[in-house]
Amino acid sequence: MSLAVQRVTPQPVPPHARQHMVRMRDGVLLATDVYAADTGEPAPTVLARLPYDKNSRYVFFDRIAKRFTARGYAVVVQDVRGKFRSQGRTLGWTGEVDDGYDTLEWITRQPWSDGVVGMFGDSYYGFTQWSAVSSQHPALRAIVPRVTCTSNAPGIATYDSGSGPQPPWLEGTTYQAQVWTDNDIHEFDVDLTGRPVIAAYQEAFDAIGKRSAGFDLIVGGIPLAPYNGPHPYDARPVPVLHCVGWFDNLGIAHMRDYTELAGRSGWAAVQYLVADTIDHENYFLEDAPATSAADRPATDHLADDTALERMLDSCTGPAIEFFDVFLKGVAHPDSLPRVRWKLGHESWHTAATWPPPEATAAELYLADPAAAAATVPGGTLAPRPAVPTETAEWRYDPDDLVPSAAADTFLQLRDHVDERRTLDRDDVLVFTAPAAEHPLDLAGPVQAVLHVESTAPTFDVFVRLLDLAPDGTARLIVRGCAQADAPGELRIALGHTGYRVRPGHRLALMIAGSDFPNHLPNSGSLESPWLTTSPKASRQTLWTGAARPSRLSLTVLPGNAEGGGAR
Incomplete structure (x- = not known):
């Protein structure tokens, strides 16, 4: 019996968005949604570039966009190269520097844009923010990378402890096989108990009819250089709001980015941290285990819309506040706490540095x-x-x-x-x-x-x-x-x-x-x-x-x- 594989294809473009096919420098067209600011005037833009279908419930950008457009921002959401409606080769962590630059350039030429852009998003669409930093486009004025890092390309130890090689991360390998095989996503349950382990993935690729190039890089131990510009650490500094999850599986690498930049000349002055008791998918410690039982508020946002609205308020609120300062200039940067962090089982705190000076x-x-x-x-x-x-x-x-x-x-x-x-x-x-x-x-x-x-x-x-x-x-x-x-x-x-x-x-x-x-x-x-x-x-x-x-x-x-x- 062949492995059961469910193909996930693009969802419809929301009625309040307009899709454009934006041309990159090599002629590849990337599917790009625009949500106009509620003001009707040229406005600063919030950009997200992602591989998970810009119109899926999983990324909930129709709901996120409403929160930003109500505050006077235009929102642009793009399927990255080789994913869903966008053209090009399907291989993550490649082309994002140039594609980020070209998308920023396109935005600045639109009548609804005032020429100022910030970027927002989780995980891979945090990585595309760092790629845009590497591109050094002058329109990029601030980024809000959430539960992400600069270093999660195939062949790079995502949560390197500084003590040498890491045991191969099977979850990351399965992600490559499911997400980065072609334009769609392929969901399957892989049985990793057999030997050799690679045979389970081969069964999946046989069922799909093609292989994942990113998967082959991981198994072959071939590192992929994600930046064809300077590493973000060495690029022109832009204000960064690091949104970290204490329970995020990329948390070690994300905090490495924060601590590295907080110690670098130029970058240190524009580093901000919000650290919450969340995991990669934005579940909260105070709700764990998440449930939608009748005797308590709904807490599973992947299953319940009420819980989703609460979660989205939590993740977009700090970003809007940050963009109001660095994209609109409505308040001085000193009005933002340098560090906001939640103590699990207790409450939120602020500090001038991380760790707190008194620690x-x-x-x-x-x-x-x-x-x-x-x-x-x-x-x-x-x-x-x-x-x-x-x-x-x-x-x-x-x-x-x-x-x-x-x-x-x-x-x-x-x-x-x-x-x-x-x-x-x-x-x-x-x-x-x-x-x-x-x-x-x-x-x-x-x-x-x-x-x-x-x-x-x-x-x-x-x-x-x-x-x-x-x-x-x-x-x-x-x-x-x-x-x-x-x-x-x-x-x-x-x-x-x-x-x-x-x-x-x-x-x-x-x-x-x-x-x-x-x-x-x-x-x-x-x-x-x-x-x-x-x-x-x-x-x-x-x-x-x-x-x-x-x-x-x-x-x-x-x-x-x-x-x-x-x-």
Whole structure:
């Protein structure tokens, strides 16, 4: 039986939009909708360029446009090259610099445009904003990239921790196969449990009748250079409102963009941050798990229009405020807080910088490793390292992989999975801190520093920091991973967060050798993990103690360190 594939084709252009076929410099025509400003006069324009059908409910631009046009902005939404109604080759992360420039140039020549443009949008249409920055068109005056990064092209480690290669991200590979095969999107359930793993995708391409060029680049390990102009970091600075999700699967890379630019001359003066407790698809921690049950307000915006309107107000409100300053000039930039961030389970805060100036570093050391392979509470997270060197082992079994924190991390908070059963597996290590007597507020970067070795020539290390509640439920705060081919110290970035560990709750650090189905299982050998039919099991060793101080590095607010056992 062949794989069932559902083809997603373009939806109708809304009646309040007018579609144009805009010519690029090489003659390719890109389908482009214009929503006129309510003023009827030439106006600043908000541009979004995306690959997901400009008229689909998934991107909800008919609703987003109404919010901007009511505030006196024209809105332009474009299918990028090779997607839906637009012409050209289907290969993401290519051509966006030139196409962005040419689209900006077209906008400035229209009678409804006053020549000033800002860009807005999530994920890939955050990347197209960075591509337009690279193009250095003078009309681009501000961007609002949401849950995105400059570096998620095929072959680039999207959430690189700075510690070397990353385990291949299967979710990203499936995305390439589904979205970047031809003009349409192809939805299918890929069975990744067979071997070789690549065969499951081949079955999908056979059913579709063509291959994804982006997929082949990933499997071949061929990096794609996304910018044919300067890297955005080296381009002419424009004001940026970074809209980050603490639970976003691109959050590590997005915060790397923010911290890099906030430290660069020219760029630093125009960097702004809004960090919310959301995942990639804009589900909120306070609503998790999302539901449309009768006894509570609707919270699943992919299924419920009331929830969708609430979510859209949240994501467009900061952008409108930002554009009013940098596109219209109706207020001084100093009227905008430099940093607005939400502390999970508490409320919104403002700060002059991120991390907040009052935040301090704290470290918890992995102790009692002999207990770490047992059930919760396992080993301990202690305020200082033990003197003797101690070890703990965990196994990697390709036939019994550790389940991912969510089947789909784009929707991390929609289900907000309880991971207690995973913590109790005998192939993971768990270290827990004492229960907090007072709130422990995390506000900044989190990092795991682990001393590890393996019986295999290559091995993966996955780390999750979880909130362990008094009733035993365990839910994700941050996560990270690294791939190693030699023994030694691994520094694994777990991302930034704003999160309150409430009284009675405790931190739990989990270490594992796999994360399936989010990541490709390691071959355990020098064979390609995509092509192997017999991956090898292995054993990993963690070292702790004063000589090899494996530890969890946190950033906490004042008065919190002792409450969480950190110093």
